[in-house]
Amino acid sequence: MEIEVESEILLSTLNELLPKYGLALPIQPSTSSITVAGTISTASHGSGYQYGTMSSYVRSIRLMQLNGEEKEYTEEQDQELFRCLTCSLGSFGVITRVRLQLAPRFDLELNRYYLTFNSFLERFKTHYSSSDYFYYLWYPHTNGGLANHLTRVLPRNVPLKNSIFSRFVSWVRGSLIEHYLLEFLFYVSLLIPRLVIHINRLYLELYRRPYHEIARCDRLLNFDTPIIQYAMEWAIPLDEAVTCLAELHQWIEEHSTRTRVHYPIEIRFSCSENCSYLSPCFERATCWISIGSLRPYGIYHSQRRLIFQEFQKICQRHEGRPHWAKEHSLTVHNFRQLYPQWNLFHEKRKQFDPNDLFINDYLQKIFGST
Numbered sequence: 001m002e003i004e005v006e007s008e009i010l011l012s013t014l015n016e017l018l019p020k021y022g023l024a025l026p027i028q029p030s031t032s033s034i035t036v037a038g039t040i041s042t043a044s045h046g047s048g049y050q051y052g053t054m055s056s057y058v059r060s061i062r063l064m065q066l067n068g069e070e071k072e073y074t075e076e077q078d079q080e081l082f083r084c085l086t087c088s089l090g091s092f093g094v095i096t097r098v099r100l101q102l103a104p105r106f107d108l109e110l111n112r113y114y115l116t117f118n119s120f121l122e123r124f125k126t127h128y129s130s131s132d133y134f135y136y137l138w139y140p141h142t143n144g145g146l147a148n149h150l151t152r153v154l155p156r157n158v159p160l161k162n163s164i165f166s167r168f169v170s171w172v173r174g175s176l177i178e179h180y181l182l183e184f185l186f187y188v189s190l191l192i193p194r195l196v197i198h199i200n201r202l203y204l205e206l207y208r209r210p211y212h213e214i215a216r217c218d219r220l221l222n223f224d225t226p227i228i229q230y231a232m233e234w235a236i237p238l239d240e241a242v243t244c245l246a247e248l249h250q251w252i253e254e255h256s257t258r259t260r261v262h263y264p265i266e267i268r269f270s271c272s273e274n275c276s277y278l279s280p281c282f283e284r285a286t287c288w289i290s291i292g293s294l295r296p297y298g299i300y301h302s303q304r305r306l307i308f309q310e311f312q313k314i315c316q317r318h319e320g321r322p323h324w325a326k327e328h329s330l331t332v333h334n335f336r337q338l339y340p341q342w343n344l345f346h347e348k349r350k351q352f353d354p355n356d357l358f359i360n361d362y363l364q365k366i367f368g369s370t
């Protein structure tokens with residue numbers, strides 16, 4: 001099942017359209033207010049140990065090159081080039097259309113429950129592999145978090161709860177508690193840093209009770225926080241993930257009197273894939289670990305740099321690859337070691353853009369003079 005879409009279509013638009021044709025995106029990042037082109041160009045991911053990144057669902061790409069010519073590329077025509085184009089950070093040209101592989105429409109059944117961090121690590125594989133989609137939201141400084149198991153079920157046309165009461169309850173939860181109150185509390189914590197620990201505990205308590213829901217897939221796979229934030233996320237080889245997480249836990253505990261980490265640390269999963277040379281999941285099953293540093297009312301959390309630096313050091317010790325669209329300080333020297341087809345990617349890129357017209361400051365830093 002495939003469809004061809006304009007590259008700049010939002011995932012949220014697709015999520016409204018596709019069910020009418022009995023179709024669905026197989027995975028979703030935590031927000032759908034982003035475009036198909038943006039998500040495939042950065043190998044954006046959801047969370048399911050059997051599912052790849054958005055790049056792995058691309059079946060053809062229509063690209064406008066520097067000379068203004070448009071051409072369609074597929075894996076069958078030129079495998080090496082296609083594997084460059086499916087995650088290319090805008091460096092080959094302008095993607096105008098994309099053919100995507102889809103899934104038959106499905107709903108999801110969510111089972112969410114409290115799980116201590118130690119129990120999560122002890123039965124790590126059982127957790128991530130016992131449902132179609134799984135993610136763990138870790139509340140640092142509390143020793144606990146929320147395990148979210150999502151299982152595909154046949155679509156049921158579950159009516160949206162639309163009564164005044166249910167809309168009020170959803171406003172209290174979604175806007176009042178998870179946005180306005182939380183933003184205010186984190187704002188106060190900029191003045192009283194130890195408050196972060198209490199906020200993490202309070203919000204874990206609020207959601208500690210087991211929760212069950214069946215809904216359209218995107219409504220349960222999207223779970224983004226409404227507060228703007230900086231984010232750092234690393235793709236860790238799956239067999240390194242438990243030690244990496246244990247090290248991170250130890251660092252947070254040892255420094256908790258001075259360094260406070262905002263909840264949640266998101267722990268997600270993707271399968272190994274070989275369809276994009278620059279996918280962080282290239283040739284390795286992956287556990288994604290993401291730390292956000294919230295910016296209440298746009299104000300920085302002063303400990304962000306320290307936390308991100310330590311987090312990066314730990315992930316680098318475990319051969320982590322950073323998410324292309326999130327913060328990191330790696331340069332071309334690191335990426336050469338991390339991506340076996342790095343040179344091939346750049347040979348191909350140079351054929352499309354010999355004078356580096358598509359290279360902006362960020363790409364200059366990570367691509368160097370390759």
Ligand SMILES: Cc1cc2nc3c(=O)[nH]c(=O)nc-3n(C[C@H](O)[C@H](O)[C@H](O)COP(=O)(O)OP(=O)(O)OC[C@H]3O[C@@H](n4cnc5c(N)ncnc54)[C@H](O)[C@@H]3O)c2cc1C
Pocket residue numbers: 007008028029030031033034035036037038039041042043044045046088089090091093094095096224323325
């Ligand atoms: C609130 C939020 C939640 C997120 N959650 C997740 C998540 O759960 N999982 C995850 O993996 N990531 C996540 N991300 C990261 C996100 O998926 C990426 O930042 C993605 O690139 C955003 O898409 P965009 O449409 O904003 O693209 P942009 O930011 O506009 O572009 C991203 C890249 O794509 C390239 N690009 C865009 N359009 C084209 C085009 N037409 N042709 C060629 N190149 C193009 C750009 O050059 C750039 O390199 C999240 C981001 C936000 C803001």
